[in-house]
Amino acid sequence: MVTLFSVGRALRGALVWIILAALAVVVLYPLVWMFLNGFKTNAELFGNPFALPTHFGWENFAAAWQQGVGSFVLTSVSLTVLATLITEAISAWAAYGLTRIQIPMNRAFTVLILAGLMLAPTVALVPLVKMFQSLGLYNTFLGLLILYTAFRIPFTVFLIRAYMLDLPREVDEAASIDGASKTATFWRIILPMSKPIIITTIVLNVLTNWNEYLFAMVFTSGTGLQTLPVGLADLMSKNGTQYPLVFAGMVMAALPMVILFFVCQRYFIRGLAGGVGK
Amino acid sequence: MTSAPASVRHVAESAPPVRTRPDARSVPHWRNVVWLIPALAVLAVFVYWPLLQNLVFSFLKWNIYSGAQTFVGGQNYMELATDPIFRKALLNNVWYAAISIVFQVFGALLLAAIIESVKSERLRKAFRSIYFIPSAISLTVAGLLFYFIYQPQTGMLDTFLTNLGLGQYAQAWLGHENTAIFAIVAMSQWQGFGYSVLLFSVALQRIPLELYEAAAIDGIGPIRRFLSISMPLVREMTSLMMIVTISGAFQVFNEVMVMTSGGPNNSSQVLGTWLYHAGFITNDFGYAAAIGVAIFVITLILAALQLWVSHRKRVEW
Secondary structure, X not given: OHHHHHHHHHHHHHHHHHHHHHXXXXXXXXXXXXXXXXXXXXXXXXXXXXXXXXXXXXXXXXXXHHHHHHHHHHHXXXXXXXXXXXXXXXHHHHHHHHHOOOOOOHHHHHXXXXXXXXXOHHHHHHHHHHHHHHHOOOOOHHXXXXXXHHHHHHHHHHHHHHHHHOOOOHHHHHHHHOOOOHHHHHHHXXXXXXXXXXXXXXXXXXXXXXXXXXXXXXXXXXXXXXXXXXXXXXXXXXXXXXXXXXXXXXXXXXXXXXXXXXXXXXXXXXXXXXXXXX | OOOOXXXXXXXXXXXXXXXXXXXXXXXXXXXXXXXXXXHHHHHHHHHHHHHHHHHHHOOEEEOOOOOOEEEOOOHHHHHHHHOHHHHHHHHHHHHHHHHHHHHHHHHHHHHHHHHHXXXXXXXXXXXXXXXXXXXXXXXXXXXXXXXXXXOOOOOHHHHHHHHOOXXXXXXXXXXXXXXXXXXXXXHHHHHHHHHHHHHHHHHHHOOOHHHHHHHHHOOOOHHHHHHHHHHHHOHHHHHHHHHHHHHHHOOOOHHHHHHOOOOOOOOOOOHHHHHHHHHHHOOOHHHHHHHHXXXXXXXXXXXXXXXXXXXXXXXXX
């Protein structure tokens, strides 16, 4: 009886390990394959897909960088950094206004800002393009920056606001008695106290902006302003492409975010959990 | 309200009594709205205004050559109702949602429970992290990667099937009308399930261990423990994940665009790509706007559901 029981337990343990390990292989193998393909030649790539590259050199990565990926990275990095910073500033201000000071019709404003959470960017695509064309923002860096910022504000305010609501009220009172203005209280007390959620939202916004595709594709035409996702997709669809170069580019697009995830895992999880309402 | 730290309380109590005017902070003042103005202005101009315009556009028709607009009433919506590709796209979104619920909600919950049953904390963390990696890389990169995996003959999937002696199943996964959308959905499960696993793990960790221990002492097996402890206690997370997943499924765009652009023969169109097609390939702006309204209504209903779920009383323990 006892032995039967323990055999059953061992079997179950083995099953758990088989499931978990098999899934890990299913997840990791395509990623490793992607990485390895960055070192292959076109002939190797279309030969046996399971074969290892015959030699490991960074030529494909260098060539990909030369043939556009360098410029895609530059666009993506500047867009991601600027959009994230502006989104954080605007959202933190708004969250402070909504939580720490008295504003008439506070509830209405809160709803107005947070309602943006449920809007899919596709819905307003046609009017946005028309508007940007008439404002001269279509196919400009500024245009993309505005879109990236605007559509991330509701989510960012949502997370920062929830955090600021929980900070003790007495902090502001003490600051005000010490003669600090609201602006000083925000910069010197509330913002530093909100550092954990600020980091969380930065991490999530960087991930979203770096990977964004819809706006980057629809609001740019041709070369010069392509972000990494759009540039890579274009490179792929060109005739006579050296596919290993595209793989090299894909690795360069994916790696920073994977590293970011591992470095900032704690903040990722907090934000993701908060994002679906805990 | 938690009590203030002693030092703060001390400051508050020793505040000079000469202060007769109430603190400006405690009185609502319109001047304070300046804090909200940047956010409100950006949202009003670039989010809400286009949304309203889209509604107006959906009642108009554009002359492609002259650019003249005419009011056509509900004509775009009539077209929508009779457009077989719109119906196909909607159906594909529904498939997307249904399959994602199976894998990214229930599959992920089961998997999270399996991971949490592993003894070693480091291994649990390792598995969760590995499964999350595809969610950190973009859908574009994942889509391009699977475009290659699905390549006929030379692709990894077909080569794998052939090596297993299942060569008769090898095919151009993205090139056939029957398989294209499902190949894309499969990629999306690969890309997104780790995200759900991570969230379910967080929810499961909040359940007190004593509940499981007590059940184990009573001789209740792991499957019953999962069904009668884990499942009910993460019900709220499950409902929320369900709505987030469905809502995401109706907003799909990126992976379809990258992998098939809606082809072959429009078989893998989804609402998002069909809107793009109408708006920017055939330049039928009014019709694209009507598709936009359809997406808006669907996501609005789902958002309302989400609010309802998150305001419902939580399971207490």
